[in-house]
Amino acid sequence: xxxxxxxxxxxxxxxxxxxxxxxxxxxxxxxxxxxxxxxxxxxxxxxxxxxxxxxxxxxxxxxxxxxxxxxxxxxxxxxxxxxxxxxxxxxxxxxxxxxxxxxxxxxxxxxxxxxxxxxxxxxxxxxxxxxxxxxxxxxxxxxxxxxxxxxxxxxxxxxxxxxxxxxxxxxx
Numbered sequence: 001x002x003x004x005x006x007x008x009x010x011x012x013x014x015x016x017x018x019x020x021x022x023x024x025x026x027x028x029x030x031x032x033x034x035x036x037x038x039x040x041x042x043x044x045x046x047x048x049x050x051x052x053x054x055x056x057x058x059x060x061x062x063x064x065x066x067x068x069x070x071x072x073x074x075x076x077x078x079x080x081x082x083x084x085x086x087x088x089x090x091x092x093x094x095x096x097x098x099x100x101x102x103x104x105x106x107x108x109x110x111x112x113x114x115x116x117x118x119x120x121x122x123x124x125x126x127x128x129x130x131x132x133x134x135x136x137x138x139x140x141x142x143x144x145x146x147x148x149x150x151x152x153x154x155x156x157x158x159x160x161x162x163x164x165x166x167x168x169x170x171x172x
Contacts (some may be wrong), residue, residue: 004110012142014126021147025051026123028137035135036121038093040092042083044068044108050148051125055095066111070092073163077104083112092120098144099124101130101166143167 016024023034028051032038038061043052045067058065067080071088083092084097094112099105112120126144127136145167160168 013145014140014142015145015165016147017087018147019049021125022054024137025054026058028123028125029055030137031135031137032093032121032123036093036119037091038121040087041093041095042066042087042112044094044104045081047098047149048124049147050146051097052095055093055123058151059093060066066108068108069167071074077107079107079111083108085115087112087117088115089118092117092151094120094122096124096146097123097146098126098128100129101131101140102129102133105131105133116120 001152032055038059040062041052041054041056041059041064042078043049043063045065047114049065053063053064064084065081068077069080070077092112094105094108096108099108099122105124107122108123121135122133123135124133125137127133127139128141145164150160150164152161153159
């Protein structure tokens with residue numbers, strides 16, 4: 001059984017629904033398009049793949065992914081699968097869903113830069129902490145509950161993720 005991550009300090013919760021998420025992706029794609037023309041969007045799996053593929057579709061460019069994980073909340077991120085070699089010499093947009101401390105984004109940026117793209121910029125749907133990506137669509141100090149991440153399958157049924165349920169109880 002997975003350990004439930006510790007409850008973060010109370011800072012409010014923002015529940016994002018699918019229509020709002022779609023508008024956030026659209027806004028982020030427009031911000032990027034006005035300042036940068038990537039040849040490839042690289043989503044950071046798991047959650048960064050979803051806004052990444054939407055943004056790649058809106059910008060009509062290629063999409064790829066890489067995977068970064070943490071064993072448990074508070075651990076340093078670890079690379080699972082690196083970026084594809086096809087980013088060499090190309091303009092890359094690295095996308096994640098949220099960015100707080102920036103540790104995941106910094107790790108991913110280092111891995112991308114090691115493959116010598118011609119340029120790389122970072123983008124997140126939600127900026128929630130001190131790290132400043134090159135582009136972000138929405139800034140908040142609230143905990144984010146994303147529509148695809150709200151429920152998990154436990155004991156034969158879909159239930160709200162235990163950590164999210166705890167966040168909501170703590171902010172009621």
